[in-house]
Amino acid sequence: MLQRPRRNRKSPAIRAMVEETSLRLNDFIFPLFLIEGSNKKISINSMPGIYRYTLDLLLIEIEECMQLGIYSFCLFPSISDHLKDKFATESTNENGLYLNAIKIIKNRFPECCLMTDVAMDPYSSDGHDGLVIDGKIDNDKTLEILGKMALSQAIAGADILGPSDMMDGRIGYIRNILEDNKFVDTLIMSYSAKYASAFYGPFRDALDSAPKFGDKKTYQMNPANAKEAITEANLDISEGADIIMVKPALAYLDIIQSLSTQTQHPVAAYNVSGEYAMLKAAESNGWIDGDRAMVEVLLSIKRAGAKIILTYFAKEYAALIK
Numbered sequence: 001m002l003q004r005p006r007r008n009r010k011s012p013a014i015r016a017m018v019e020e021t022s023l024r025l026n027d028f029i030f031p032l033f034l035i036e037g038s039n040k041k042i043s044i045n046s047m048p049g050i051y052r053y054t055l056d057l058l059l060i061e062i063e064e065c066m067q068l069g070i071y072s073f074c075l076f077p078s079i080s081d082h083l084k085d086k087f088a089t090e091s092t093n094e095n096g097l098y099l100n101a102i103k104i105i106k107n108r109f110p111e112c113c114l115m116t117d118v119a120m121d122p123y124s125s126d127g128h129d130g131l132v133i134d135g136k137i138d139n140d141k142t143l144e145i146l147g148k149m150a151l152s153q154a155i156a157g158a159d160i161l162g163p164s165d166m167m168d169g170r171i172g173y174i175r176n177i178l179e180d181n182k183f184v185d186t187l188i189m190s191y192s193a194k195y196a197s198a199f200y201g202p203f204r205d206a207l208d209s210a211p212k213f214g215d216k217k218t219y220q221m222n223p224a225n226a227k228e229a230i231t232e233a234n235l236d237i238s239e240g241a242d243i244i245m246v247k248p249a250l251a252y253l254d255i256i257q258s259l260s261t262q263t264q265h266p267v268a269a270y271n272v273s274g275e276y277a278m279l280k281a282a283e284s285n286g287w288i289d290g291d292r293a294m295v296e297v298l299l300s301i302k303r304a305g306a307k308i309i310l311t312y313f314a315k316e317y318a319a320l321i322k
């Protein structure tokens, strides 16, 4: 035998030397859940280790993460039911929970990178990402609402806007509004290939944001489709996105790989709530080694071609390697 691949696996030093993929803390964005009130940290049943925080405690959590080397965060609000309406009016209330928190976080920690969520569902009495008219999602009327929401978030100080709604044309619509208002430095990370997935379940529990009727299949993508992801990504890039995202990650590693080879923009992947929940459930049953499975999953996403990983494991991973 002239070739013996096992030689490259002979010792830890050699294995490390030939290692092709490695995780860096800079790759991670840590999603955070925000609730009203003060001094509350509420657990989420289906996501052990992840909490919903009031702003005061969230600031402490952010500081802890930064001490561990995690500097990028994606913030999601849980809005009380009485503030929800058809038009997601609360999403542009500058003294409301979300915009106020963005301002305070960026004032307190100017060095962190704060990404926001642009979609109607946290504020919508219908629980949909778009405006519901006669039982249907109206794409173009939704754009007007998303445009105002996105601008409000940019004004509040968001570094990256994350349109997670999957309406057609929203990246261009938002980019134009940002340009018109001189927010030329605000990034857009587009949820380009966001699939209609069962893996969002725990997130919807965390935010109480499940659709009140129907499902999201007229705007989120069909899990059976791959080519369509390239169309979506190319549109978002041509409309002004800076980073494109695939979501979920694990059941869509092929999509991550194809976007990373077929486009020039950085690709992000969202390792979603259900993917986190699966590992935690197996770990708590003693069925898998949680730490090793976490590292393996994160590596697989990076190896598939994601430059950036949004993951609920970010803080835990940072603590593990410390």
Ligand code: PBG
Pocket (backbone or CB within 6 Å): 117, 118, 119, 120, 121, 129, 164, 165, 199, 200, 201, 202, 203, 204, 216, 271, 272, 273, 274
């Ligand atoms: C909705 C939104 C969802 C997630 C992020 N933004 C859920 C959905 O589309 O219903 C899911 C994230 C996760 O599951 O971790 N705008």
